[in-house]
Amino acid sequence: MSDPSPLPPGEPWPEELRVQDSGAQFKVTFDDGVVGSISAERLREASPSADKSRNPPPPGQPLAIIEVEQMGNYAVRIGFNDGHSTGIYTWRLLRSLTTH
Amino acid sequence: MPSQSEILAALAAVPGPDGRTPLPQSGAIDGVTQRDDKVFIAIRINPAEAAKMAPMQAAVERAVKALPGVGAVLVTLTAENASAKPAPRARPARGRPIEGVDKIIAVASGKGGVGKSTTACNLAIGLARLGLKVGVLDADVFGPSMPRLFGIKEKPTLAADGQKLKPIEKYGVKVMSIGFLVEDNSAIVWRGPMVTSALNQFLRDVEWGELDVMVIDMPPGTGDVQLTIAQNAPMSGAVIVSTPQDLSLIDARRAIAMFKQVETPILGVVENMSYFVCPHCGTRSDIFAHGGARHEAEAQGAPFLGETPLHILIRETSDGGAPVVATAPDSPQAKAFMDIAERLRSALFDTANKRILPRIVMD
Ligand SMILES: Nc1ncnc2c1ncn2[C@@H]1O[C@H](COP(=O)(O)OP(=O)(O)OP(=O)(O)O)[C@@H](O)[C@H]1O
Ligand SMILES: [Mg+2]
Numbered sequence: 001m002s003d004p005s006p007l008p009p010g011e012p013w014p015e016e017l018r019v020q021d022s023g024a025q026f027k028v029t030f031d032d033g034v035v036g037s038i039s040a041e042r043l044r045e046a047s048p049s050a051d052k053s054r055n056p057p058p059p060g061q062p063l064a065i066i067e068v069e070q071m072g073n074y075a076v077r078i079g080f081n082d083g084h085s086t087g088i089y090t091w092r093l094l095r096s097l098t099t100h
Numbered sequence: 101m102p103s104q105s106e107i108l109a110a111l112a113a114v115p116g117p118d119g120r121t122p123l124p125q126s127g128a129i130d131g132v133t134q135r136d137d138k139v140f141i142a143i144r145i146n147p148a149e150a151a152k153m154a155p156m157q158a159a160v161e162r163a164v165k166a167l168p169g170v171g172a173v174l175v176t177l178t179a180e181n182a183s184a185k186p187a188p189r190a191r192p193a194r195g196r197p198i199e200g201v202d203k204i205i206a207v208a209s210g211k212g213g214v215g216k217s218t219t220a221c222n223l224a225i226g227l228a229r230l231g232l233k234v235g236v237l238d239a240d241v242f243g244p245s246m247p248r249l250f251g252i253k254e255k256p257t258l259a260a261d262g263q264k265l266k267p268i269e270k271y272g273v274k275v276m277s278i279g280f281l282v283e284d285n286s287a288i289v290w291r292g293p294m295v296t297s298a299l300n301q302f303l304r305d306v307e308w309g310e311l312d313v314m315v316i317d318m319p320p321g322t323g324d325v326q327l328t329i330a331q332n333a334p335m336s337g338a339v340i341v342s343t344p345q346d347l348s349l350i351d352a353r354r355a356i357a358m359f360k361q362v363e364t365p366i367l368g369v370v371e372n373m374s375y376f377v378c379p380h381c382g383t384r385s386d387i388f389a390h391g392g393a394r395h396e397a398e399a400q401g402a403p404f405l406g407e408t409p410l411h412i413l414i415r416e417t418s419d420g421g422a423p424v425v426a427t428a429p430d431s432p433q434a435k436a437f438m439d440i441a442e443r444l445r446s447a448l449f450d451t452a453n454k455r456i457l458p459r460i461v462m463d
Contacts, residue, residue: 014458021463029458048401068460071365074403074447076460086360088401 023064036098047087137171147179179294210351212320215372217245226441228272232312244279251421271426337367368405369397
C-alpha cells in the first residue's frame with residue numbers, strides 16, 4: 001500500500017536547526033552527516049504556504065528569520081521579518097533545500 | 101392575521117422554559133415573524149434541556165394556531181445563550197487541559213459526506229485495539245453520527261457523583277454524542293456560542309476517566325462553529341479526511357488553513373474512498389484520480405496518513421452500527437484503517453522515544 005509516512009525509516013532526520021547571521025542563514029545538520037546552510041531569501045522563496053503574497057522587510061533591514069517553531073514531529077514553522085509566518089517546512093523540504 | 105401583540109398575548113398563557121414564567125416575560129422569545137398566514141416563532145433554550153421543551157413547543161403551536169387567520173405555526177428552538185459573546189476569531193487554540201485526557205485530536209474535513217465520521221469511528225476503535233484508552237466526542241451537533249456508527253441506542257446515565265454524565269462504552273471506546281440526549285436534533289437551531297458551551301459540557305461534564313486519546317468528530321465545513329471548536333478544545337492535532345476529488349481537496353486545504361490559523365498541528369491527511377475494490381473479483385480500480393490527497397498533503401507540508409477503499413463493507417458496517425475495524429478486523433478494509441491508526445499512534449506518542457526532535461538554536 002502507501003509508504004510509511006509520516007516517519008519513513010531511514011529518511012534523513014535533522015539533528016539541529018540553527019538560525020545564524022542575525023537571521024540571514026538557516027543551518028541544518030542531518031543525522032547522516034549532511035550539513036548545509038539555506039539563506040533566508042531562498043527559504044522564504046520556497047515557502048510552501050498557500051499565502052504567496054510578499055511584503056518587503058522593515059525599511060533598512062535585510063530579510064531575516066525571526067521565529068522557528070516545532071510542528072508535530074515532521075516539520076517546523078518559520079517566521080520572517082516581512083510578516084510571513086505560515087510556511088511549514090517538512091524535514092523532506094529542508095533536506096532538498098540543503099542539498100540542491 | 102393577528103398582530104404581534106395579539107400573538108404575544110396568546111403566548112402569555114404558555115409557561116416559558118422554566119415551566120412558570122409566561123413566555124413573553126421569560127425573555128426566551130427570539131423573534132416572531134409572519135408571512136402570509138404562517139407564523140414563525142423562535143425560542144431560545146438550553147440545548148441540554150431540548151428534550152424537555154417539546155411540550156412547551158407544542159403549547160406555543162396550539163396557542164397561536166387558535167388565533168383567527170393563522171394557517172400554520174412553526175416553532176423553532178434556538179440553542180443560543182443571549183448573553184454569550186461570539187468567540188473572538190483567530191486566537192490560538194488554548195483551551196484548558198482536561199484532567200485525565202492526554203491527547204485530543206480532531207477529525208475534520210472541509211467538505212461534508214467524505215467519511216469523516218466513519219474514519220473517526222474506525223480510527224478510534226483501531227487506536228483502542230493498539231492498546232490505548234480511547235474516547236470519541238461527537239462534536240457534530242448538527243448531524244451526530246456516532247449513535248448510528250457505534251449502534252448505540254441507550255441513553256447515558258449519571259455518574260456516581262450525580263453531576264457528570266457517563267459516556268457509553270462500546271467496542272472498547274467511550275462515546276458521547278448529543279444524539280444520545282436529544283430525540284430529534286433537527287428541532288434545534290444551533291448557533292456558534294451555544295455550540296461552544298455544549299462542547300465544553302461534553303469535554304468537561306462527562307466522566308471520561310483516564311484517556312490516552314480523545315477523538316473529536318467535527319461537523320463538516322470551516323465556518324465559525326468549526327473554528328470555535330478548534331479554538332476551545334485543547335487539541336494536540338487534527339486529522340483531515342478528504343476524498344480524491346478536486347472539490348473535496350480544495351475544502352481539505354481550507355480545513356488545514358483553519359487549523360493552522362489556530363496553531364493546531366496537522367497530524368496528517370487521510371484519503372477516504374480512495375480506490376474501488378470490486379467486491380466480486382477483488383480487482384482494484386482508481387475511479388477518481390487516486391492520490392490527490394497525498395499530493396495535497398505534501399503541498400501543505402502535512403504528513404499523509406494513508407488511504408481507505410470505497411467499499412460496500414465499510415458502508416454497510418457503518419450504517420449497521422458494526423464498524424469494520426471491530427467486526428471484521430481481518431478484512432483488508434479494516435487493515436487500511438489499522439495502518440492509519442498505527443501511524444497516528446506513532447505521530448502522537450513516538451516523538452520522544454523513537455526519534456529525537458532537532459534542537460532549534462537562534463544564534
Ligand atoms: N470508505 C467508504 N466506503 C464506502 N462507503 C463509505 C466509506 N466511507 C464512508 N462511507 C459512507 O459514506 C457516507 C458518509 O460517511 P460519513 O457519515 O462518515 O461522512 P461525514 O464526512 O462524516 O459526513 P458529514 O459531513 O455529514 O458529517 C455514509 O453512508 C458512509 O457509510
Ligand atoms: Mg459526520
